[in-house]
Amino acid sequence: MQTKRHRGSFMLRLMVFGFSVAVGVLAFWLLGYIVRDIDRVNGPNYTQMLESQLPQELQDERRLLTAQLSELKQRIAATERRRQLTSQTTRDSQQTINQLLELKRNADENETSLSDGQQQALTDSLRLFLENQNQIQTLNAELSSLNDQLDQLQDDQEENTKAVERASRPIRYEYDSLLQRHQWRLAAYKLAVLIPLLLIFAWLFVRHAGGAYSMLVYAFGGAVVIRVLLVMHDHFPAIYFRYILILLSLAIATGVLVRLLRLMARPSRDWLVRQYRESYAHFFCPICDHPIQRGPLKFAAWTRRSLKKQTPIAVDGDWDALDQPYTCPCCETTLFEKCETCQGVRHSLLPACEKCGAGQGSASAE
Known part of the structure; x- marks a missing residue:
């Protein structure tokens, strides 16, 4: 753990x-x-x-x-x-x-x-x-x-x-x-x-x-x-110091760039969770950035710039009926699925279920 x-x-x-x-x-x-x-x-x-x-x-x-x-x-x-x-x-x-x-x-x-x-x-x-x-x-x-x-x-x-x-x-x-x-x-x-x-x-x-x-x-x-x-x-003479400073800056910049490229190619779990969390919070697919149109937002349209101007949509009826599994129609990524522990709908890409707190694969581990 x-x-x-x-x-x-x-x-x-x-x-x-x-x-x-x-x-x-x-x-x-x-x-x-x-x-x-x-x-x-x-x-x-x-x-x-x-x-x-x-x-x-x-x-x-x-x-x-x-x-x-x-x-x-x-x-x-x-x-x-x-x-x-x-x-x-x-x-x-x-x-x-x-x-x-x-x-x-x-x-x-x-x-x-x-x-x-x-x-x-x-x-x-x-x-x-x-x-x-x-x-x-x-x-x-x-x-x-x-x-x-x-x-x-x-x-x-x-x-x-x-x-x-x-x-x-x-x-x-x-x-x-x-x-x-x-x-x-x-x-x-x-x-x-x-x-x-x-x-x-x-x-x-x-x-x-x-x-x-x-x-x-x-x-x-x-x-x-x-x-x-x-x-x-x-x-150090100015000519030597200039070259040393440039080479040192180049080495630091190259190291940072290699680390960033490695992070993009093989991202860490914490970095992925942070990216997924921000995308879910803004109702965008964490993989392809397509809007998540589910529940009350089924027929809504927005961009990242216009998201803050959206008026909250009132929900009539049972929310559980609207809270259904969801797959991104653009990249085919499952974004919401049924929890194996409580059978409620949970975020597929986040580590824990918001209803029961179970982690991914906890039911199969038991």
């Missing part, structure tokens, strides 16, 4: 689905931590390789030029600030001189003279103005010299950079080779953890697909499969 599988209530099915998603997310999260821990394995260090393999004179020259450029830029900035302060003092002195000259002009027009204090202020302002002008010219000359030195140092630094690039080119090639080798090593470490889990999932999928623990298997398996694909995407 086949064990019946109970579907459970809607809330129970919803909780099973929710916890299955939670298990899958947590498993994916856990595998992500494992993968990130593997990523902590130290790989080649480009800076250390440069320091150990680059000619020492180029490194010393680069450090010296960097220090000289930094010092020179600081001197230029300080000189520029001094020039700005001197320029501001010069503008203030010029404004004072203009005011004193305006006073002197008014005094000359009135045939008077400036006081000794005003005359001394005018003299001091003129002296300060001339000194500031000379200082500004000196600072401008100093800034020009510093900028020339800056241009020369930048040219020297550019030449040093080109020389460093030429000298570091083979080091860069070696670093890229070591880095690629390190990436392959990390991929091997990660796949060494994930591939056994993937094989376990494949075995569980074959053994428990459609079983009581199928949702648990799907949750863990989905997390492992997605993590494997992410690892391959991160470490």
Whole structure:
């Protein structure tokens, strides 16, 4: 006797689905931590390789030029600030001189003279103005010299950079080779953890697909499969990953198609019962899809699209007189027959009689 599988209530099915998603997310999260821990394995260090393999004179020259450029830029900035302060003092002195000259002009027009204090202020302002002008010219000359030195140092630094690039080119090639080798090593470490889990999932999928623990298997398996694909995407070259992904998808699609074709050629009992049940419920022959015109529907006509619009037909008289054995006139399949146990009319293609509950062939088995 086949064990019946109970579907459970809607809330129970919803909780099973929710916890299955939670298990899958947590498993994916856990595998992500494992993968990130593997990523902590130290790989080649480009800076250390440069320091150990680059000619020492180029490194010393680069450090010296960097220090000289930094010092020179600081001197230029300080000189520029001094020039700005001197320029501001010069503008203030010029404004004072203009005011004193305006006073002197008014005094000359009135045939008077400036006081000794005003005359001394005018003299001091003129002296300060001339000194500031000379200082500004000196600072401008100093800034020009510093900028020339800056241009020369930048040219020297550019030449040093080109020389460093030429000298570091083979080091860069070696670093890229070591880095690629390190990436392959990390991929091997990660796949060494994930591939056994993937094989376990494949075995569980074959053994428990459609079983009581199928949702648990799907949750863990989905997390492992997605993590494997992410690892391959991160470490495999794009051209390899593209082919691997296409071949994997082709293998999965082919496997599903073979399973479907096998199911159509040799359908399982549960699949047949589900198909027969749906066809009987919609009053269509499970074999050829012809409408089952029996009882009150003897002279009715409908399609699957118009079935929901049909008005229920009231039954007058004895239903037992209408409930008679029935054979599909299109494919000659017996759809309703007499039960061997209770002699009532039952569905021929369903496993149990709706009147007495007897299974097919139960009377002959007794």
